[in-house]
Amino acid sequence: MTSPLLAHRGSLPEAVLWDMDGTLTDTEPLWLDAELILAREFGAAWAHEDALAVVGTPILGTARILAGRGVALEPEEIVRRMERHVAEAFADLARRGVAPWHTGAIELARAVRAAGVPQALVTSSPRLVAIAAAEAAGVFDVVVSCDDVERFKPDPQPYLHAARGLGIDVGRAVVLEDSPSGIASGRAAGARVIGVETALPVTPAPGLRVVGSLAELTLADLGIT
Known part of the structure; x- marks a missing residue:
């Protein structure tokens, strides 16, 4: 058959x-979390509303804004840090059977x-x-x-x-x-x-x-x- x-x-x-x-x-919530975590680490001014405002824009542009707000890293390093956060968070969710x-x-x-x-x-x-x-x-x-x-x-x-x-x-x-x-x-x-x-x-x-x-x-x- x-x-x-x-x-x-x-x-x-x-x-x-x-x-x-x-x-x-x-994965958008994971990117928002990555931005907020970095901002808190450096005491930068970054609210949930700021994160929403950059949804759909290039990640390097977001990194430059974060650097201007007080995240004391080069924009390229900010990008790498956010990428790692999102990738690791996704993998963790997948291991727990709740990938988005x-x-x-x-x-x-x-x-x-x-x-x-x-x-x-x-x-x-x-x-x-x-x-x-x-x-x-x-x-x-x-x-x-x-x-x-x-x-x-x-x-x-x-x-x-x-x-x-x-x-x-x-x-x-x-x-x-x-x-x-x-x-x-x-x-x-x-x-x-x-x-x-x-x-x-x-x-x-x-x-x-x-x-x-x-x-x-x-x-x-x-x-x-």
Whole structure:
């Protein structure tokens, strides 16, 4: 008898390429904690509201603001300290079985893995954090972080780099993304993109499927026609 998973194999994509934060994981609270811990260590003026104000901005820019507020380290060292905190916190949560996966994300990733479809994690986060998430998930064949490319989302380079690493045709891959820049990156690369509304609405566009949660998707929904 054919396995229900393998029954889908003929129509499945050549690969599934995942965005990390906002799609697979919710690490934002871990970054907020890292900022507040550093500020307290140096007696710097940094409230929860300050941390919220820099959400979605480049980490080096946040580090420069923290340095200006009194964190007596070079911005690059601040970045390294925050990266280590987030990576270690994620790994600890994963060991305790409470990694911050978005609803339905890890279940879908594991189903894709069981079906024999390769997967890549493609993120604008630093490699140290990406590796912590990838190791916790245990399903990714390739990891592409901001440290691995010269051009970032919305440029197509991150997804093209992942496709090359997997040895697949990006036009036969599916990208799972939540942000406008990530969706633009995947589409510019030539992949089929599914937008996931985890925090903000996704703007409809021709050829773009939008779901409210990854729990809505099955293996059949990832099929390439």
